[in-house]
Amino acid sequence: MRRVIRKVFRNKVFDRKVVLITGGCAGIGRALALRFAQAGARLVLLDLDQAALDSLAQHLADHHNAQVLALRCDVADAQAVSAAVALAVERFGGIDVLVNNAAIAQSSPFAETELAVFQRVMAVNFFGALHCTQAALPSIRARRGQIIVLSSLSGFAPMLQRSAYNASKHALHGLFDTLRLELADSGVNVMLVCPGFTATDIRKHALVGDGSVTPQPLPLVGKVYSPQDTAEAIYRAAVRRKRLLVHSNVNWTARLLARFCPRLFERLLLPRLSGLKPS
Known part of the structure; x- marks a missing residue:
């Protein structure tokens, strides 16, 4: 009986809730849009590709009867984010869940990486999440909702030739651990x-x-998850309102070694995780 009650509860948690997802057209963002639509959520999708946004919104409406507001928005632009969030609140009355998913990657040695690359990566990965959270927070507070932030394995276990990307993910932890x-x-x-x-x-x-x-x-190194696998793990963690979700085949090993045995981590795991040696 308890199992049945828990299952019904999980299926109703996000029914009619308003979920805003950045980077919502592809990868994990798209998979999350599909998963929350299946749960009955109303969706606000932000991305840079309007054609892809329109196509996904039509698919969600046709196959999941979902209400979707799809907006072209560069999360690095604070004014554009503010306008998009205002439209979402006007359309749906508020925001219950913000998923800061939009991100770009980087791969180059620090000494060969121009300042503009660091600025662009931080603008999207860090300041994009900051802009969206600042804009949506009043509504989320009023609705006692939640903020979900896509960090990375590199948020606690650095990878070689990813200095800008690693820095942006570490910055997210500093910001959102404090905000929590x-x-x-x-x-x-x-x-x-x-x-x-x-x-x-x-x-x-x-x-x-x-x-x-x-x-x-x-x-890609070791066990590789599909976007749907990761989206399902995030969805279930959101139902439970978890503080941290580490979804990786090397999660606790890498995390513990990186923190408590950094030299061992650097010798045994770092090259493999960075894709510089065969796994």
Whole structure:
């Protein structure tokens, strides 16, 4: 009986809730849009590709009877984010869940990476999440909702030739761990998500040192999750309002070694995780 009650509860948690997902057209963002639509949520999707947004919105409406507001928005632009969030609140009355998913990758040695690359990666990965959270927070607080932030395995276990990307993910932990403490009495949940290697297109569009896109997709190492696998794990963690989700085949090993045995981590795991040696 308890199992049945829990199952019914899980199926109703996000029914009619308003879920805003950045980077919602592809990869984990798209998979999350589909999963929350299946749960009955109303969706606000932000991305840069309007045609892809319109196509996904039509698919969600046709196959899941979902209400969707699909907006072209660069999360690095604070004014554009503010306008998009205002439209979402006007359309649906508020925001219950914010998923800060939009991100870009980088792969180049620090000494060969131009300042503009660091600025662009931070603008999207860190300031994009900051802009969206600042804009949506009043509504989320009023609804006692939650903020979900897509970090990475590199948020606690650094990878070689990813200095800009690693820095942006570490910055997310600093910001949102602090925000969680400040919102402790508000009823708002803040969850950081650290996926491992997931088969998305972000690795195909990583920036190299001069700001161009890598000619070679970043390597995937070890067990690789599908976007649907990761989205399902995030959805279930959101139902439970967890603080941290580490979804990776090397999660606790890498995390513990990186923190308590850094030399051992650097010798045994770092080259493999960075894709510089065979797994």
